[in-house]
Amino acid sequence: MATLLQVRNLTTQFFTSSGTVRAVDNITFDVDEGETVAVVGESGCGKSVSALSILRLVPWPPGKIVGGSINFMGQDLLEMSNDDIRRVRGREISMVFQEPMTSLNPVLSIGLQLTETMQHHLGLSPAQALKRAAELLEMVGISEPKRRLAQFPHHLSGGMRQRVMIAVALSCEPKLIIADEPTTALDVTIQAQILELMKDLTKRLGVALVVITHNLGVVARYADRVNVMYAGKIIEMGSAQQIYHQPHHPYTLGLLASVPRMDQPRGTRLIPIDGQPPDLTRLDGGCAFRPRCRFAVDRCAQEFPPLENIDSGHVSACWRVKEINELKNAS
Numbered sequence: 001m002a003t004l005l006q007v008r009n010l011t012t013q014f015f016t017s018s019g020t021v022r023a024v025d026n027i028t029f030d031v032d033e034g035e036t037v038a039v040v041g042e043s044g045c046g047k048s049v050s051a052l053s054i055l056r057l058v059p060w061p062p063g064k065i066v067g068g069s070i071n072f073m074g075q076d077l078l079e080m081s082n083d084d085i086r087r088v089r090g091r092e093i094s095m096v097f098q099e100p101m102t103s104l105n106p107v108l109s110i111g112l113q114l115t116e117t118m119q120h121h122l123g124l125s126p127a128q129a130l131k132r133a134a135e136l137l138e139m140v141g142i143s144e145p146k147r148r149l150a151q152f153p154h155h156l157s158g159g160m161r162q163r164v165m166i167a168v169a170l171s172c173e174p175k176l177i178i179a180d181e182p183t184t185a186l187d188v189t190i191q192a193q194i195l196e197l198m199k200d201l202t203k204r205l206g207v208a209l210v211v212i213t214h215n216l217g218v219v220a221r222y223a224d225r226v227n228v229m230y231a232g233k234i235i236e237m238g239s240a241q242q243i244y245h246q247p248h249h250p251y252t253l254g255l256l257a258s259v260p261r262m263d264q265p266r267g268t269r270l271i272p273i274d275g276q277p278p279d280l281t282r283l284d285g286g287c288a289f290r291p292r293c294r295f296a297v298d299r300c301a302q303e304f305p306p307l308e309n310i311d312s313g314h315v316s317a318c319w320r321v322k323e324i325n326e327l328k329n330a331s
Contacts, residue, residue, distance in 0.1 A: 001032040001033055001034065001035070002032065002033050003030050003031070003032055003033075004031050004032060004033045004072070004073065004175055004176060004208050005030065005031040005054070005070070005071070005072050005176060005208070006030050006069075006070075006071040006072075007027060007028060007029050007030070007050075007054070007068070007069075007070050007071075008028050008068055008069045008070075008071070009026050009027075009028055009067060009068040009069070010024055010026070010027050010028070010050065010053055010065070010067070010068035010069075010070065011024060011025060011026050011027075011065070011066050011067035011068050012024040012046075012049055012050070012053045012058055012063060012064070012065045012066065013063070013064060013066050014062045014063045014064075015061065015062050015064065016062050016281070018281055019281030019282070020281060021280045021281050022231075022232050022280050022281075022283055023046050023049040023063070023232055023280060024046045024049050024050045024053060024232050025046070025231070025232035025233050025283075026067070026068070026233065027046075027050060027068075027227075027229075027232075027233060027234045028234070029227050029234060029237065031176065031208050031210060032208065033175070033206070033208055034202075034203075034206045034207070034208055035208055035209075035224040035225065036199065036202065036208070036209040036210075036211060036222055036223050036224050036225075037208075037209070037210050037211070037223065037224065037225045037226070037227065038210075038211045038212075038213060038218060038219045038222070038223035038225070038226045038227070038240070039051075039210065039211070039212045039213070039226075039227045039229060040213055040214060040215075040216065040219055040226060040227070040228055040229070040255070041214065041228060041229035041230055042214060042230070042277055043214065043277075044277055044280070045229040045230050045231060045232065045277065046229050046231075046232040046233075047180075047212045047213075047229055048098075048180050048181075048212060049063070050229070051095065051178045051180050051210065051212055053065050053070070054070055054072075054077065054093070054178065055077075055085075055088075055089055055093060055095060055178070056077060056078070056080075056085050057095075065078060072088070072092070072093065072176070073092070073175065087121070090117050090120075090121055090171075090172055090174070091121040091122075091172045091174065092174055092175050092176070093174055093175070093176045093177075093178065094168070094169035094170070094172070094174040094176070094177045094178070095169065095177070095178045095179075095180065096162075096165050096166055096169050096177060096178070096179040096180065096182045096198075097165065097180055098180050098181035098182060098184045098185065099184070099185050100153070100158070100161035100162050100164065100165045100185070101153060101158075101161060101185075103165060104153040104161060104164065104165070105153075106152065106153055106154060107152070108152070109149065109150055109151065109152055110137075110148055110149055110150075110151055110152065110153070110156070110164055111130060111133055111149030111150060113164075113168065114129075114133035114136065114137075114149070114164070114167060114168055114171060115129035115130055115132075115133050117168060117171050117172060118132055118133070118171050118172060121172045122172055130149065132171070133145075133149055133167075133171070134146050134149060136167040136170060136171055137149070137163075137164070137167055139167070139170070139201070140163040140164075140166050140167045140170075140197060140201070141163060141193075141197060142160060142163055142164070142167075148160075158185055158186050158190070159186055159190035159193065159194065162182060162183070162185075162186060162190075162194055163194070163197070165182075166182075166194070166197065166198060166201070170201065170205070170207070173205070173207075174207060175207065175208060176207065176208045176209075176210070177198075177202065177207055177208070177209050177210070178209075178210045178212070179198065179209065179210065179211045179212065180212045181212055181213060181214075182194060182195075182198065182211070183195060183215075195218060195221070195222055198211075198222075199222050211223065216244075216255060216256065216259050217259075219240055219243065219244060220240060220244050223240045224239065224240060225237070225238065225239055225240065225313075226238060226239070226240055226243040228243065228249065228251065228252050228255070230251050230277075230288060230289055231277065231278050231280060231283065231288035231289070232280060232283075233288070233304075233317070234307070234317075235249050235251055235252075235289070235307075235316070235317045235318070236248065236249040236251070236252050236315065236316045236317065237307070237313075237314070237315050237316075238310075238311070238313060238314035238315070239313060239314070242311060242313070242314040243314075244256070246311075246314070248310050248314070248316040248318065248321050248324060248325060249316045249317065249318050249321075250289065250293045250294070250295050250318065250320075250324065251273075251289050251292075251293075252316075253324075254271070254273040254292075255273070257270070257271040258270050258271060258272050258273060273292055274292055275291055275292035278291070284301075285302070285303055285304060286300055286301040286302055286303060286304060287300045287301075287304055287305060287317075287318075287319075288304075295318075295320045295323070295324060297319065297320065299319050300319055304317070305317045305318055305319045308321065310325075
């Protein structure tokens, strides 16, 4: 399987009156053609900023990409002109934002918002674009698609609005879709429908998908590979099976221990991660997770551990990976 996206040493910072926020700190990962990659972590860990960085949508001021490269289909997106990157957005890489009511324009019809992108990127006539828009709405499970084209976002439910956002993302047949918390504003049953829809469509159309989420259920069911982020860094990467069944970083262990599981005995208590995420303006050279980590030693305060190989395609950034693995095996 060919590599579609290569992110290397990406660093994005926000320059504020309180100091420099290291929102994305030297991250490296790949996305292959047709695969689903999940990016998981607590709020504020850098998930959304990493996605915005890929499309160069980080607002300046105060945000700026200060280092790294983003290679997409043989081109470095960071080296492109503004006109060139606009041709990539929507056409080759699409994004589904987490709140459709703020992403869809409330004063424009659904049909206009769907057809505008296709007319701009694909050169379709208004009639061709309208026909394609109705097909897309039907594809994402919206009934009476022709009638819906004349409606406005406030006429639709939250789940239907998110389906429209997926239709917009798919409209120009992109190679990659980035979905930033696509089900956060929806109730549980609609969440499952939207995730199943996205997985089915990306599989059927051969589109790669990056899903940003804090929901580990999404990881277990929908992702091929997983990047776990903390304090702007990727601290563990692997296949969904490796991350879910053989986690090696204390933070990943903590995330999994704090989530209800059907395979645990009834009445099993969840174990929360103590403490709070760090202030990203005051990070030192050590591991940012150490104040909350029960495995921390002196070395953790002195230098940040590199990502080390554990198994094929599975890496973790922890000085005590071997000891943690021995403790897990012993228990």
